[in-house]
Amino acid sequence: MERVPIQLTVNGQPYQAEVEPRMLLVHFIRDVLNLTGTHIGCDTTSCGACTVLWDGRPVKSCTVFAVQADGGEIQTVEGLERDGQLHPVQEGFWEEHGLQCGFCTPGMIMTAVALLQENPDPSEEEIRKAIAGNLCRCTGYVNIVKAIQYAARKMRETAPATAGIAGGE
Amino acid sequence: MTTTPIRGLGHPVKRKEDPRFIRGKGTYVDDIKLPGMLYLDIVRSPYAHARIKRIDASKALAMPGVVDVITGAELEKAGLAWMPTLMSDRQMVLPTDRVVYYAQEVAAVVATDRYTAADAVLAVEVEYEPLTPVLDPFKALEPGAPLVRPDREQKTNHIWHWEAGDKEKTDRIFQEAQVVVSQDLYIPRIHVCSIETCGCVVNYDRATDKLTIWMTSQAPHAHRTVFSLVSGIPEHKIRIISPDIGGGFGGKVPVYPGYVIATYAALKLGKPIKWIEDRSENLQADTFARDYHIHAELAATRDGKIRAMRVHTVADHGAFDAAANPSKFPAGLFSVCTGSYDMEAAHVAVDGVYTNKPPGGVAYRCSFRVTEAVHTIERMVDILADELGMDPAEIRFKNFIRPEQFPYKSPTGWEYDSGNYPATLQKALDAIGYQELRREQAERRARGELMGIGISTFTEIVGAGPSHTFDILGIKMFDSAEIRVHPTGSAIVRIGVQTQGQGHETTFAQIVAEELGLPVENIIVEHGDTDTAPYGLGTYASRSTPTAGAATAVAARKIREKARLIAAHLLEVSPDDLEWRDYAFRVKGAPDRFKTMQEIAFAAYTNFPQGLEGGLEAVCYYDPPNLTFPFGAYVCVVDIDRGTGQVKVREFLAVDDCGTIINPMIVEGQIHGGLTMGLAPALFEEIVYDENGTMLTGTFMDYLLPTAMETPHWKTDKTVTPSPHHPLGAKGVGESPTIGAPPAIVNAVVDALSHLGVRHIDIPITPAKVYQILLEKGVAE
Ligand code: FES
Numbered sequence: 001m002e003r004v005p006i007q008l009t010v011n012g013q014p015y016q017a018e019v020e021p022r023m024l025l026v027h028f029i030r031d032v033l034n035l036t037g038t039h040i041g042c043d044t045t046s047c048g049a050c051t052v053l054w055d056g057r058p059v060k061s062c063t064v065f066a067v068q069a070d071g072g073e074i075q076t077v078e079g080l081e082r083d084g085q086l087h088p089v090q091e092g093f094w095e096e097h098g099l100q101c102g103f104c105t106p107g108m109i110m111t112a113v114a115l116l117q118e119n120p121d122p123s124e125e126e127i128r129k130a131i132a133g134n135l136c137r138c139t140g141y142v143n144i145v146k147a148i149q150y151a152a153r154k155m156r157e158t159a160p161a162t163a164g165i166a167g168g169e
Numbered sequence: 170m171t172t173t174p175i176r177g178l179g180h181p182v183k184r185k186e187d188p189r190f191i192r193g194k195g196t197y198v199d200d201i202k203l204p205g206m207l208y209l210d211i212v213r214s215p216y217a218h219a220r221i222k223r224i225d226a227s228k229a230l231a232m233p234g235v236v237d238v239i240t241g242a243e244l245e246k247a248g249l250a251w252m253p254t255l256m257s258d259r260q261m262v263l264p265t266d267r268v269v270y271y272a273q274e275v276a277a278v279v280a281t282d283r284y285t286a287a288d289a290v291l292a293v294e295v296e297y298e299p300l301t302p303v304l305d306p307f308k309a310l311e312p313g314a315p316l317v318r319p320d321r322e323q324k325t326n327h328i329w330h331w332e333a334g335d336k337e338k339t340d341r342i343f344q345e346a347q348v349v350v351s352q353d354l355y356i357p358r359i360h361v362c363s364i365e366t367c368g369c370v371v372n373y374d375r376a377t378d379k380l381t382i383w384m385t386s387q388a389p390h391a392h393r394t395v396f397s398l399v400s401g402i403p404e405h406k407i408r409i410i411s412p413d414i415g416g417g418f419g420g421k422v423p424v425y426p427g428y429v430i431a432t433y434a435a436l437k438l439g440k441p442i443k444w445i446e447d448r449s450e451n452l453q454a455d456t457f458a459r460d461y462h463i464h465a466e467l468a469a470t471r472d473g474k475i476r477a478m479r480v481h482t483v484a485d486h487g488a489f490d491a492a493a494n495p496s497k498f499p500a501g502l503f504s505v506c507t508g509s510y511d512m513e514a515a516h517v518a519v520d521g522v523y524t525n526k527p528p529g530g531v532a533y534r535c536s537f538r539v540t541e542a543v544h545t546i547e548r549m550v551d552i553l554a555d556e557l558g559m560d561p562a563e564i565r566f567k568n569f570i571r572p573e574q575f576p577y578k579s580p581t582g583w584e585y586d587s588g589n590y591p592a593t594l595q596k597a598l599d600a601i602g603y604q605e606l607r608r609e610q611a612e613r614r615a616r617g618e619l620m621g622i623g624i625s626t627f628t629e630i631v632g633a634g635p636s637h638t639f640d641i642l643g644i645k646m647f648d649s650a651e652i653r654v655h656p657t658g659s660a661i662v663r664i665g666v667q668t669q670g671q672g673h674e675t676t677f678a679q680i681v682a683e684e685l686g687l688p689v690e691n692i693i694v695e696h697g698d699t700d701t702a703p704y705g706l707g708t709y710a711s712r713s714t715p716t717a718g719a720a721t722a723v724a725a726r727k728i729r730e731k732a733r734l735i736a737a738h739l740l741e742v743s744p745d746d747l748e749w750r751d752y753a754f755r756v757k758g759a760p761d762r763f764k765t766m767q768e769i770a771f772a773a774y775t776n777f778p779q780g781l782e783g784g785l786e787a788v789c790y791y792d793p794p795n796l797t798f799p800f801g802a803y804v805c806v807v808d809i810d811r812g813t814g815q816v817k818v819r820e821f822l823a824v825d826d827c828g829t830i831i832n833p834m835i836v837e838g839q840i841h842g843g844l845t846m847g848l849a850p851a852l853f854e855e856i857v858y859d860e861n862g863t864m865l866t867g868t869f870m871d872y873l874l875p876t877a878m879e880t881p882h883w884k885t886d887k888t889v890t891p892s893p894h895h896p897l898g899a900k901g902v903g904e905s906p907t908i909g910a911p912p913a914i915v916n917a918v919v920d921a922l923s924h925l926g927v928r929h930i931d932i933p934i935t936p937a938k939v940y941q942i943l944l945e946k947g948v949a950e
Pocket residue numbers: 039040041042043044045046047048049050051060061062063
């Protein structure tokens with residue numbers, strides 16, 4: 001099949017590649033760039049395990065073609081840590097036992113990062129709404145909510161320096 | 170004394186496995202990529218029952234990038250068209266002449282990438298002659314029903330009949346009983362749906378003649394043995410690695426055809442093969458849970474004392490009996506269905522039946538068939554209470570096995586290890602304000618509002634199991650641990666069980682920390698690699714803590730006994746003059762003279778007494794003397810919307826008793842997750858087939874997993890009744906909430922509608938179902 005050149009930035013790193021137009025962004029991230037933190041849990045855009053940030057907005061990367069993301073900036077879970085410092089959301093998931101098998105975790109974390117950029121002080125209800133597109137089979141969500149609340153607190157305390165993630169500096 | 174805290178039993182130690190997961194650095198099967206790796210994809214049947222007339226792979230094989238197409242005919246030549254199931258049945262790997270369920274594997278394609286493989290699947294032409302499918306297990310038993318399995322000698326769809334208890338005594342009590350209640354309950358087919366699907370990467374290295382299989386396996390050692398027996402490859406030439414696993418819940422216990430085909434392809438083609446199923450395949454063809462049609466009866470006195478229980482169940486096993494049960498228990502531990510209640514007699518019978526549906530009958534985060542058992546008794550007790558006009562709490566207090574009756578011999582032959590049921594229920598009722606809720610319910614009822622309170626006081630049975638009774642294909646269900654203490658006082662622990670999110674790398678380190686007095690951060694736990702871990706039967710049925718947890722404690726105690734000799738040598742006293750206290754060997758009467766394990770470890774390599782072997786390590790294969798019996802009391806409060814039939818779980822309190830707690834944070838997390846997997850089948854999940862046997866719920870769009878929006882903010886509490894026979898007193902907890910929650914929720918919904926004459930509703934209690942009832946009762950808005 002014919003291949004199309006694309007250029008995009010992933011976790012601040014520029015990449016160029018030639019891909020089939022039908023290649024999903026999630027496969028590009030996982031199989032071409034070998035960033036396997038982004039997972040695949042379904043084939044109907046239901047589970048959110050594949051969630052990444054595309055120009056700062058959370059998207060299910062199983063439902064985006066790599067060619068659509070041409071020229072865009074992608075952020076995956078691997079890009080959250082800065083100078084050996086975990087992102088507050090990562091820290092929150094560890095502190096509050098917000099993960100068990102860890103399979104949904106990268107997607108959950110990316111969704112939470114996006115939420116806290118928009119809403120630094122979400123209520124429990126708002127958090128639950130924000131992660132409603134991310135399925136977790138292990139945790140029962142209570143500790144995920146707590147993890148995000150932990151991150152929100154931490155980010156408010158240390159704002160504005162580390163709030164959110166800088167896209168592609 | 171050591172300055173670093175030990176943080177053994179009872180500490181909420183943050184999980185050791187998390188740093189890799191929160192960074193996206195876990196290694197799940199689909200993350201493994203080998204040079205030259207090919208991708209396998211599977212052609213599946215669009216029919217539930219059909220004869221295969223022709224398979225034409227020529228178009229697929231002509232596609233660039235397609236390497237091979239494998240069919241049943243080819244596997245048959247290699248003797249691999251069939252494989253044994255764990256229940257002494259056999260199962261098709263790829264069919265040679267017929268398909269027996271929708272989405273069954275029909276052929277496999279191998280290609281250079283996943284997209285080409287998926288294209289090639291569509292290009293394989295299969296001609297079918299549809300046959301009448303058998304879908305209803307009752308009809309399957311009627312004379313003249315089409316045969317699901319003509320390959321068997323017995324020309325019937327009946328698989329087996331199994332019973333437990335004393336039939337004669339039970340029947341006698343029923344004849345003379347003052348009160349009898351009976352109910353049909355259907356516990357539908359559901360699917361575990363771990364967020365990671367199943368798959369494998371297989372690599373055969375010709376140079377070393379070694380086969381390595383990375384596999385989504387909850388039981389890598391047992392799978393290695395099965396692979397060796399089926400393929401004839403010597404067991405030491407097979408290495409199964411169960412890497413990070415994205416949830417198991419029972420679904421990763423069976424051996425699926427895909428694993429076998431991928432292994433065959435790797436051996437045939439001499440290239441690494443990856444097979445990862447997609448979600449639809451996972452839902453449509455992988456093993457299911459439940460599917461029990463139950464008829465249950467209770468006999469009681471007029472004042473509410475239960476005297477006997479009688480149960481008959483028809484179990485739909487699909488096209489092959491591929492349940493994952495201990496071999497002697499075709500219906501799992503279903504006979505524990507007398508629950509937390511003392512009664513004179515019980516009789517339980519189960520008939521297994523073939524239908525044209527996917528094979529299975531595994532747990533769904535529950536010990537073998539215990540969910541079905543608990544649902545039955547907890548519903549029946551409420552139905553009896555309703556019959557007698559008693560409060561559901563009161564009838565439970567009246568019938569509980571009393572604390573002084575433990576160890577308690579149940580009428581179906583189980584010996585419950587320990588329990589204090591009244592205390593746990595009382596704690597739950599007090600905490601939730603039961604009396605106040607009943608008052609509120611009365612007020613709301615008067616206003617026409619529908620509010621219900623449901624109780625479930627379940628007993629779980631886990632930790633399979635004692636080797637005299639429990640085996641899988643003859644392999645006894647012991648489990649193992651191996652501990653090696655390094656000279657500088659850190660240690661490696663290898664265990665025969667395998668984690669899929671339960672946190673073994675943390676909790677097993679805590680056990681060793683506690684037993685040896687070494688800081689938890691200096692202990693690393695490894696598991697899941699059959700070349701390095703000691704043999705074990707794997708993680709399911711909440712057996713890890715009861716079996717391998719015990720093995721770990723016993724292995725550590727063996728190390729401590731050797732350490733005592735070294736400490737005596739160092740302190741120049743007799744070993745008998747030492748006692749282990751505050752994480753050190755201390756001279757009796759002079760506790761300031763002591764040696765820590767760290768000092769002893771160094772001496773074990775540098776300065777050990779003459780006549781003693783050097784080093785400090787131990788192995789234990791632990792055969793539990795009995796199962797463990799965790800229990801709990803759950804209270805659920807629901808409100809029902811009269812306009813939509815929607816059930817809202819307003820409040821849910823789970824008081825669990827799992828014996829000694831190793832890590833309270835992890836236990837609480839397990840309970841939250843288990844409760845959510847109890848909520849799911851109670852209100853949402855069900856696998857549905859149409860009249861042709863086509864699955865209608867084959868994706869996450871129609872098979873509804875609860876999201877954060879449907880899941881309530883769980884409240885938990887505990888009582889602690891240690892197991893008397895487990896070295897730590899621990900019982901296991903991962904599945905209690907999944908078995909305890911559904912009846913609490915159903916009992917609450919039925920309670921909300923009981924004044925309208927509703928006595929039972931089958932799960933899942935969907936809004937449509939409830940709204941229909943509201944319409945019938947004339948209270949819909
Ligand atoms: S894999 Fe993208 S939503 Fe499930």
